[in-house]
Amino acid sequence: MTETLSLMAGGFVSALHYVNILAMIAGVTIGIVIGCLPGLSAAMGVALLLPMTFSMDASTGMIMLGAIYCGAIFGGSISAILIHTPGTPASAATAIEGYQMTLKGQAGKALGTACIASFFGGLLSCISLYFFAPLLGRLAMMFGSPEYFWLSIFGLTIIAGVSSKSMVKGLMSGALGLLLSTIGMDPMQGVKRFMFGQASLYEGINVTCALIGLFSMSQALILAEAKIRQRARATEFKDRMMLSKEELKEIAPTIGRSWIIGNLVGILPGAGASIACFMGYNTARQFSKHKELFGHGSYEGVAGSEAANNAVTGGSLIPMLTLGIPGESVTAVLMGGLIIQGLTPGPNLFVGETAKMTYTFFAGFVLIQFFMLGIGLLGCRGFAHIARLSDAILIPSVTILCVVGSFAIHQNFVDVVIMLIFGVIGWLARKFGLNNAAIVLALILGPIGEKGLRRSLLLSGGDPRILFSTPVCWVLIALCILGILSPILMDRMAPKEEE
Amino acid sequence: MKKTDIGVCLAMYGVCAFFLHMTLQLPKAAQIYPSCVIALLAGLTTLHVINMIRGAIREGVTSGFEDFKDFLPGQFFTILAMIIIYLVAMPYLGFYIASILFMTASLLFLRVKLWQIVLAEIAIFVLVYCAFTLFLEVHLPEGTLWEVWE
Numbered sequence: 185m186t187e188t189l190s191l192m193a194g195g196f197v198s199a200l201h202y203v204n205i206l207a208m209i210a211g212v213t214i215g216i217v218i219g220c221l222p223g224l225s226a227a228m229g230v231a232l233l234l235p236m237t238f239s240m241d242a243s244t245g246m247i248m249l250g251a252i253y254c255g256a257i258f259g260g261s262i263s264a265i266l267i268h269t270p271g272t273p274a275s276a277a278t279a280i281e282g283y284q285m286t287l288k289g290q291a292g293k294a295l296g297t298a299c300i301a302s303f304f305g306g307l308l309s310c311i312s313l314y315f316f317a318p319l320l321g322r323l324a325m326m327f328g329s330p331e332y333f334w335l336s337i338f339g340l341t342i343i344a345g346v347s348s349k350s351m352v353k354g355l356m357s358g359a360l361g362l363l364l365s366t367i368g369m370d371p372m373q374g375v376k377r378f379m380f381g382q383a384s385l386y387e388g389i390n391v392t393c394a395l396i397g398l399f400s401m402s403q404a405l406i407l408a409e410a411k412i413r414q415r416a417r418a419t420e421f422k423d424r425m426m427l428s429k430e431e432l433k434e435i436a437p438t439i440g441r442s443w444i445i446g447n448l449v450g451i452l453p454g455a456g457a458s459i460a461c462f463m464g465y466n467t468a469r470q471f472s473k474h475k476e477l478f479g480h481g482s483y484e485g486v487a488g489s490e491a492a493n494n495a496v497t498g499g500s501l502i503p504m505l506t507l508g509i510p511g512e513s514v515t516a517v518l519m520g521g522l523i524i525q526g527l528t529p530g531p532n533l534f535v536g537e538t539a540k541m542t543y544t545f546f547a548g549f550v551l552i553q554f555f556m557l558g559i560g561l562l563g564c565r566g567f568a569h570i571a572r573l574s575d576a577i578l579i580p581s582v583t584i585l586c587v588v589g590s591f592a593i594h595q596n597f598v599d600v601v602i603m604l605i606f607g608v609i610g611w612l613a614r615k616f617g618l619n620n621a622a623i624v625l626a627l628i629l630g631p632i633g634e635k636g637l638r639r640s641l642l643l644s645g646g647d648p649r650i651l652f653s654t655p656v657c658w659v660l661i662a663l664c665i666l667g668i669l670s671p672i673l674m675d676r677m678a679p680k681e682e683e
Numbered sequence: 684m685k686k687t688d689i690g691v692c693l694a695m696y697g698v699c700a701f702f703l704h705m706t707l708q709l710p711k712a713a714q715i716y717p718s719c720v721i722a723l724l725a726g727l728t729t730l731h732v733i734n735m736i737r738g739a740i741r742e743g744v745t746s747g748f749e750d751f752k753d754f755l756p757g758q759f760f761t762i763l764a765m766i767i768i769y770l771v772a773m774p775y776l777g778f779y780i781a782s783i784l785f786m787t788a789s790l791l792f793l794r795v796k797l798w799q800i801v802l803a804e805i806a807i808f809v810l811v812y813c814a815f816t817l818f819l820e821v822h823l824p825e826g827t828l829w830e831v832w833e
């Protein structure tokens with residue numbers, strides 16, 4: 185207990201270093217800009233800026249990526265409120281009430297509510313991050329090779345959850361990712377597998393290149409295929425952004441409920457901020473004393489949606505940091521960032537020197553929320569103009585950043601070619617209903633599962649019963665079944681959202 | 684059922700066949716794991732084919748090209764061609780020259796106003812120079828053409 189408290193305190197001291205503060209300010213600002221541009225997503229932004237963290241200290245790099253993540257989730261609400269176009273899917277519910285408020289001349293109040301609700305949602309989500317992450321980390325200490333095999337299978341069953349339309353297509357995308365993860369040196373036999381004569385593929389496909397290609401380059405291609413649309417001019421607003429004490433009191437219970445919803449949705453693999461925002465919005469409507477305002481510009485609705493989508497951020501980091509299972513695309517990209525820093529997500533993050541880095545990141549995550557509040561409140565008027573940036577300018581700009589980002593990994597041109605190939609794969613996958621997040625999850629988890637399986641069989645002399653030998657294995661098998669069943673549960677939630 | 688899904692399934696079977704062909708060239712012990720993954724992909728694709736046939740009987744067949752209704756082939760393939768030419772030219776022209784040419788050409792093609800092109804280029808190249816050249820110290824390609832020139 186004392187050790188944990190000292191790690192927490194030490195984390196805050198390290199997080200307050202000026203380099204980390206600068207990383208937070210830069211990350212939140214970049215994140216809000218990316219979030220408020222309707223063509224770009226949080227996962228894409230984090231993937232695009234991943235190479236910039238290469239030379240940073242691990243904790244600083246993770247703080248910057250975390251800041252981009254939180255900033256992008258909040259930033260989506262700016263364009264949702266001002267131009268009725270959600271910057272990210274996580275702000276879809278915010279657009280319903282937020283734009284109605286704008287039409288009533290209350291854009292400032294809507295943005296202020298979004299900013300304050302996002303702040304509290306994100307801040308409260310850090311509580312679960314602090315308490316549940318180390319607990320799960322300790323549990324993961326008990327894991328051996330068979331457990332790691334089942335853990336990766338559990339991660340892969342999440343693919344079913346992240347599949348938007350067809351579960352089978354999601355699983356096919358995962359299997360394709362698994363197949364691509366076999367490229368490189370065989371981990372047990374030392375044989376070159378499917379390397380096409382490229383020495384740079386010795387360690388397999390570089391996950392960062394794949395991430396940049398699948399999320400960022402594919403997005404540039406998606407923008408390039410359709411007619412370039414002129415965005416609506418963002419509404420100028422003159423009303424106050426700060427809420428009165430009474431208004432804050434009124435939205436406090438909504439924020440509390442949305443925090444719990446968002447946090448649970450974040451921890452659940454496969455679900456994400458886009459689901460949480462609708463759940464938060466619906467719950468706000470159910471419990472509101474002014475139900476008649478919903479649909480006509482209710483700031484409670486904005487608070488419910490925004491607190492829920494930001495509460496997802498802390499919750500979604502828990503399975504990624506403790507078990508090495510990214511439950512959705514942004515955490516998959518963040519996990520890529522950890523791997524690049526030479527860290528293996530899992531229980532080791534909570535032991536020894538690495539624990540200091542982890543707690544610095546946690547403390548940074550708390551501080552990010554304060555910067556998000558400040559930058560959000562002060563800069564909303566400026567960010568509103570950025571939301572109008574044309575897709576025509578985004579297409580070559582994103583392409584150049586993808587090229588330079590993938591080149592920077594090993595200063596090698598093969599990585600750029602791999603990035604472009606994955607960009608085209610990602611574009612085709614999105615056009616034909618396959619799932620990019622599933623491909624990435626399988627690329628990350630494939631090698632872990634393969635090593636777990638083959639090491640287990642080596643230990644048991646080829647006897648597969650070792651895979652069922654411990655209670656933890658059985659718990660993980662049960663979770664795998666739950667993971668496959670989770671889309672059915674999500675489907676049952678979906679009609680309520682549409683209402 | 685969408686007609687485009689037939690293409691998806693054929694592509695998946697093609698990937699399976701390609702990887703199976705390469706797997707068979709590996710030593711026996713190294714063949715097991717990739718073969719299992721190929722079998723998994725082929726099995727899931729077959730399951731999708733069965734679902735497609737069921738869907739076709741139940742609901743009929745749609746073209747699936749509804750997802751492409753806003754697709755502008757001329758614009759898309761021109762941009763894609765520009766990206767490929769940009770990457771091919773980069774080792775010869777260097778990163779900055781190739782990027783300026785690519786950005787200018789694509790923005791002119793997309794009918795962006797000249798002052799916006801200049802502003803966008805200044806913003807991107809200042810960002811790239813500060814972040815990658817100064818901060819990360821990445822040696823971006825300088826271009827072999829200039830070496831020959833010198």
